[in-house]
Amino acid sequence: MSEDVDGPDPARVETVELVLELSHAMTVNLLVAARDHGLSPPQARAVLGMTAPAPMRDLAEHLACDKSHVTGLVDGLESLGLVARQPDPRDRRIRQLVLTDAGRTLRDTLRVRLYAQAPAIGNLTGAEEEQLRQLLRRALHPTC
Amino acid sequence: MSEDVDGPDPARVETVELVLELSHAMTVNLLVAARDHGLSPPQARAVLGMTAPAPMRDLAEHLACDKSHVTGLVDGLESLGLVARQPDPRDRRIRQLVLTDAGRTLRDTLRVRLYAQAPAIGNLTGAEEEQLRQLLRRALHPTC
DNA sequence: TATTGTTATACTCTATAACTATA
């Protein structure tokens, strides 16, 4: 006789859905820009993650993927003229990855797109965004 | 002579990163539960999206994928005993998809995991979660 | 002629394992 009602709290459902919706919009916004520049989603994440010169192993760790996958990824970025493999004089097994000038320019473009031009956030006032940031900080990192 | 500083506002960067971090944690939390029940990520999204009986075409739309992809997806769910294809007496081209009892149970389990057991949100007070919800609502749907 | 769903095929993303060249 018991009805099968009483699912999750509707307010909580809305909270979760809003977080997922915002995250999805941010991701799509970034990936559209990436595609317009000829980058696949994993290539875009790679370029965004490259700051200082680093061994390919580090990029695999950043992307949370196997090192074997990085080879082809970097092949593509290299043929686009965005990345270069440089020898490491201290350890000849290592290839130091560096962004070219074009790569740095594109990385900065993608950063602007991901952050400065993030969707929806611009609809908040500075104070509201600060509030949002503090709530998220408290939720995710309660010890801080 | 100009330094290449002045990237995006660090506060904005933190806001965006926190949103992505929370969304990622929610997604991982859901997908771990799904995998524990033998579901791949797309299968989990399918089960979560099934409420009323609906043609396969609707599921393709919900998943934002081609209809040809839904065939194999539903084959898997059917062989797991979670979903059944039922004829539509009004239009014999259509297969109405319905969750079995086991499918409904699993869907409810996944809903609890995604919503009630969402990570991080539980660290907020009810009032804080309400604040968060309102900020996200205002950012994403400013007209409401 | 248009639509639902299936099949056949291919492409992208990613992993595992075997290999090389160093260390």
Add this chain to the structure above:
DNA sequence: TATAGTTATAGAGTATAACAATA
């Protein structure tokens, strides 16, 4: 012996196109 990177291969996930049945 262990590590950095590559190659070969295989498995998901997904798309396009051609098709069958029905409208």
